[in-house]
Amino acid sequence: MTALDTEEVRSEALFVSHLQSSQHPTPEVIRAAVDATVDRLGEQGCAALVAQEFGEHPDCALDRMRWARHAIQSAYAA
Structure with missing residues (x-):
């Protein structure tokens, strides 16, 4: 998997996680949420839920993505 693919999966996992931007989560909390979401849903499950949200709520989904x-770029910065 390339770095871009990894970032995409992480972004999708964070998108469908329970975290909200208003919570101002720390990088540690973001990484834990990503890991838990991927473990629970898998990569394809995350992608499917992202697609569903963009279909049902495109106005909100764009800002959340x-x-x-x-957040992913910041949380996983080298």
Whole structure:
């Protein structure tokens, strides 16, 4: 898996996790939520839920994915 693929999976997992941007989660909390979500749903399950949310709530999903991508980049910065 490439770094881009890994970032995509992590972003999708954070997107479908219980965390909210308003909670201002720390990098540690973000990484734990990503791991737990991938363990619970798997990569394909995360992707499926992201697709469902974009289909049902495209107005909210875009902002949430932007937050998830930014949070993942920050939480996993080298």
